[in-house]
Amino acid sequence: MKWFAFFLFFFSWNVAQVQSDKNLLLKKANEELQYNPDKSQETATYILNNFPDKLSQSEAQFIFVKSLYYQNQLLRMFEQMTNSALPDDNNYILFSSIISSLGIKPEYYFENIKNSEIQYFEDLQTLTEARKYNDAKKIIRQLISATTIKNTPALREYWVSFLDAIPEDQIIFFKPEILKIVALYPKDKEFILESIGLLIKENKLSDADNLLKNFVSDSIKATTNVRLKRRYFDTLIKFDFSKGEKGDYIKNKENRNNLDAEIDEEIIKARSNWFALMEKNNQHKTENTIYKSRWVLAGIVLGLLSVIIIFVIRLLQQKSQYKQFEAFQKKIASFSEKKTVANTISEKAENVLLNKLDKFEISNDFLNPDLSLQMLAKKLDTNTKYLSETINNHKQKNFNAYINELRINYILIKLQNEPVYRNYKIKYLAEESGISSHSLFASIFKTVTGMSPMIYIKFLNEKEA
Known part of the structure; x- marks a missing residue:
């Protein structure tokens, strides 16, 4: 009986220790994600290989995909996303936000968009592009109220894409919303840079300069986070232009343009690769659907006839076009x-x-x-x-x-x-x-x-x- 009690104690202690080790690794990976996404990727890989439980796999996959995105390794990131099991809510939002930021509609990945936050952000993008800014503000308020501690990390890339989409002449108009969004990520370097950009727009150059000094240039230059580095140089360009620092402006603009070219080149390759993967997957799905659905052939024929009738009606309506x-x-x-x-x-x-x-x-x-x-x-x-x-x-x-x-x-x-x-x-x-x-x-x-x-x-x- 004593041996059994000892065994039970030892087993419980071992399980708790393993859980503690995993939590420490996840904490470390999250802390390094912004400045050293390559190290976060290594930690996430270790967790994926050594902690098979569903929760650990989901959390590690989230960090792994995000670290590749920050490093601009989009082809490898897509490979990880397409090979993964059906994602949970946070990964579902993350995958959609990354796909959308690359100019691909999320429905090309998820057949049915069933997440309200994702739909809100897609509506927000449409309203911003259509310059319906008052309506966009209403959507922002709904999204901010829907942002929780749990989904804040997953929604991050959506918020970054929205801030990037705000036209320069509308930044002051969106100032209250920008400040609320930045407040959701108080320690996030990209959002701190966004707040600095707002100060520059308001010509508060002294305040902007004080905040910029907190960014150690050597750390920025050494970071493997290409997107953070790009935003840093973009902020410096705005600051240099406002101060009339022509030499620094030209140097920082060259750095920013080089990063833009690097990011854009990878995006173009990734898009082509992505649609090829989706086309291949859709082809497999179509073949499987045809094979499994032969017993409902009569219904399919009726459906096709309905589609043809609708198609003919629409063709008649659009004849002039x-x-x-x-x-x-x-x-x-x-x-x-x-x-x-x-x-x-x-x-x-x-x-x-x-x-x-x-x-x-x-x-x-x-x-x-x-x-x-x-x-x-x-x-x-x-x-x-x-x-x-x-x-x-x-x-x-x-x-x-x-x-x-x-x-x-x-x-x-x-x-x-x-x-x-x-x-x-x-x-x-x-x-x-x-x-x-x-x-x-x-x-x-x-x-x-x-x-x-x-x-x-x-x-x-x-x-x-």
Whole structure:
């Protein structure tokens, strides 16, 4: 009996010790996550390999995925996400927020969005892009009230994406909400930098300077958190610009731009990889569904007939738009055709300039968002008067309309030849084309094609179906 009591005591003590060790490891991984996500990744890997219980696996997976995201290792992160079991609520929110921050709609990962916070954030993004800021504020208040100690870490990336999406001219308008969001993460370095950015916007440079001094530049430079490092240099750029520190501004902007290029390059590769994975998974699901559902073939046929009837009705309703689409398809096929119109420039100078414009159109230099008439004239070794007159006579439009049409044509060709682009959000298509905002891109797209981007993509998919 004494031996049994001793065994029971020893077993209980051992279980408690193991639990204590795991908690210490999780605490350490969370503490290192912002500055040293590579070390957090190592700790999370150890927990995943040595603590098989469901709770430990879930907590370690959360840290592991987040650490890869901070290190900009997106391909490996996607691999971990797709190979994981059905996530719990916190991981579910984290995965969705990361996917959304990369310009991918969460429903491409989760077939049914059943989490209210995720839906709120998707609505918030839509309202912000549509510049419906008063409605956006209402959603923010609902989200802040729904943010708890339990889900605060999971919602973090959603809040970061929202703060990044606030237009520069609306930061003061959203100041009360920004302060409340920052207060949810009082020790988080990225949110501290956000509050510093607010001080800079209010021209409280002395207060901003005092807070910036708490960031040790050597620690920032050494961190493996690419996103924290990028936000730090972005804040320094704003600070240097406000103080008129031209030398520091140029140096920090170069650092920020290098990080942007590194992040964007990984995002582009990750998106393509992601949609390939989803397409493969969907193909397997479709094959399994067909195999398991043959006994309800009659119901499927009836369902298909209903879909066809609805489809025909919608086609009739959209007949005028579809005619516009067909007409524009012909226009895409004739992008390379040139028209000859008389002008006041000498024939020799005209031919030289037209040849240079042809090369310019092939080079995709028009994707530069800072491109101007003066910049292009200098690049083509001519003056603005000759360039403007040549564009007006031979392109039948002014400079801005010419550049914008080239940008839209570039996106149209991408949509036609690379179907993965049809899954991107509008703001990413705008960035890809060199157009400064989601709303401006949509307006120019409709001016050029006669329809919105969403309707055009819909018709394109229907035509190829």
